[in-house]
Amino acid sequence: MCHEASGVALTESIGVGKGTVTLEDFDHADAIFVLGQNPGTNHPRMLEPLRQALERGAQVACVNPLRERGLERFQHPQKPIEMLANQDAPTHSLYLRPNLGGDLAVLRGIAKYLLQWEREALASGGPAVFDRAFLAEHTRGIDDYLAAVDATPWPQIEQQSGLGREEIRHAAQVYRDAGRTIVCWAMGITQHRHSVATIQEIANLLMLRGNLGKPGAGACPVRGHSNVQGDRTMGINERPPAALLDALEHHFALPMPRQPGHNTVECIQAMLAGEVQVFIGLGGNFAQATPDSPRTRQALRNCALTVQISTKLNRSHLTMGREALILPCLGRTDIDRQACGPQAVTVEDSFSMIHASRGQLEPLSTQMRSEPAIVAGIAAATLGKRPVDWLWLVEDYARIRELIAATIPGFAGFDHRLHRPGGFYLAMPPRAGNGTPPAAAPRSRRMRCPPSCCRSKRASPASAPI
Structure with a gap:
């Protein structure tokens, strides 16, 4: 958002x-x-x-x-x-x-x-x-x-x-x-x-x-x-790039949805119109973070089910659909124990550095699950073991990273590179610079001309932008 x-x-x-x-x-x-x-x-x-x-x-x-x-x-x-x-x-x-x-x-x-x-x-x-x-x-x-x-x-x-x-x-x-x-x-x-x-x-x-x-x-x-940039790198987008969908289809031998989803504003409008009945919030404070909080709260109330996966309580939990679930999850400071031992999650910061994050504190309850475990549990309950064994994946997060390495550009050897002190830098073409080989460097960056170049004499900056 x-x-x-x-x-x-x-x-x-x-x-x-x-x-x-x-x-x-x-x-x-x-x-x-x-x-x-x-x-x-x-x-x-x-x-x-x-x-x-x-x-x-x-x-x-x-x-x-x-x-x-x-x-x-x-x-x-x-x-x-x-x-x-x-x-x-x-x-x-x-x-x-x-x-x-x-x-x-x-x-x-x-x-x-x-x-x-x-x-x-x-x-x-x-x-x-x-x-x-x-x-x-x-x-x-x-x-x-x-x-x-x-x-x-x-x-x-x-x-x-x-x-x-x-x-x-x-x-x-x-x-x-x-x-x-x-x-x-x-x-x-x-x-x-x-x-x-x-x-x-x-x-x-x-x-x-x-x-x-x-x-x-x-x-x-x-x-x-901490990981909003990493979400986008992993393809969290209402319009995921075709290259990612192609890679997923090739690896899992399943067709991927090609129709665009909803962005934040479109999602709120769809909930208000009754077109979306279930809202799942993986972290965040949706009702407060969106620009029009009263309208967003009404949209959430229109839902048949709202699910909040959160590390702590926030005001969005007070705005519920007809049925509501609050699922407490482990934070990054909590020890994340799975079947194969303590696990590390990964984050990408604003400077494209990929870091491992390992918790050091005992969780408040043995019933608390990690975010990957909750998502995998929902998938297993819904899809069974198709197209992968979801519960097997979260026994060892290295298995998830192997799938990332196979489908996301720039993540070859992901799990191995993660053990480097300080993490690793995720290279990108615009930073490659003029000294890189032509095949690797971007040869065309678009000089965008804003579609609303001003010709008007209207006084409001908002109504007549340059």
């Missing part, structure tokens, strides 16, 4: 619906842009890398309608002298406060300045602003995109962004002068009507300067939950 817009936008723009940076890239970035994100509240471990970036001379540009304390200054709780002396350090070098929903206009303004400076460089014979070699080798649609930038008037940009041209020019200079730039964003970008177009504008900016596929640069959608 939270980063669905990131997945859609990035898949269309760069071919993969996730970020392209690792944590180490923050140590090499010349500039870091933070849009629609409040690290102090939601990603506190990010504050120290931002402060360290400033200390080594990098620029940190924050774009946020509110002045967030964590984006202004940071006092490290693990440094006693700093705490006792009430010292802190800045976490930004530039702070822009656009209108709500005005981020796309800010980004378009930056692109407009870059285009102006690129033309001046061509006319004068000065250093290029665009990475011309990258654009020629790795992108398509550049002419259409630059035409859209040209057609976007400055009064519209200023009106929708709420910023003056000099403020946007300053941000554009920071981006132009940086050899390597990371752009981070979170739900302040994704939870807007025009979120997909905004994220694609981020991707366009990164491509203009060749900030994909090299150290210290790239796209960084900052996710919050």
Whole structure:
């Protein structure tokens, strides 16, 4: 739900619906842009890398309608002298406060300045602003995109962004002068009507300067939950890719459903219409996390059965269908004992690192089951041993990982690689860079032109987006 817009936008723009940076890239970035994100509240471990970036001379540009304390200054709780002396350090070098929903206009303004400076460089014979070699080798649609930038008037940009041209020019200079730039964003970008177009504008900016596929640069959608990115990698999608369905059909010799399912909003609408009668929540707080909680709660009440598989109680448990089940499950801190001994589950973080997670605490009850065991139990009760012996699979999670290795790209030797200290990095084509062989590197990243490029004089940024 939270980063669905990131997945859609990035898949269309760069071919993969996730970020392209690792944590180490923050140590090499010349500039870091933070849009629609409040690290102090939601990603506190990010504050120290931002402060360290400033200390080594990098620029940190924050774009946020509110002045967030964590984006202004940071006092490290693990440094006693700093705490006792009430010292802190800045976490930004530039702070822009656009209108709500005005981020796309800010980004378009930056692109407009870059285009102006690129033309001046061509006319004068000065250093290029665009990475011309990258654009020629790795992108398509550049002419259409630059035409859209040209057609976007400055009064519209200023009106929708709420910023003056000099403020946007300053941000554009920071981006132009940086050899390597990371752009981070979170739900302040994704939870807007025009979120997909905004994220694609981020991707366009990164491509203009060749900030994909090299150290210290790239796209960084900052996710919050421990395994939300891993879910998508495993194919949790209402429109799973054809390659995954083909691999599953080949391995299990069974036809896979090809009709699209429901996304979050469509699921709520289907429950309200009575088309969906059973809701199963595997973790999360569905009623509270969706944008329209009253409507979502009514949709849940319409169901014949609601099932919540949870590590702890939350408000969604108070909204029930005509019948309701709450199934307590093991958390990641609990020891997960199966027939073959204690098990490890796996997670993928925002930087595409795959880690093993092993609990250390005794479960509160011997009746509590793990999430894999609950899902396998439902499958066994429903399908028997078709197309696999579900209960046999959860006796040893390595058996599940063998199936993943056989059907999901990038997971060859999954169980063996998991024993590496710190886990392993799941490689992706957009990060492969210009130095990889042509057969491995993506040769075409789409410069997306948002379908709603403004021509209108309407006052509302929401109704007339750039």
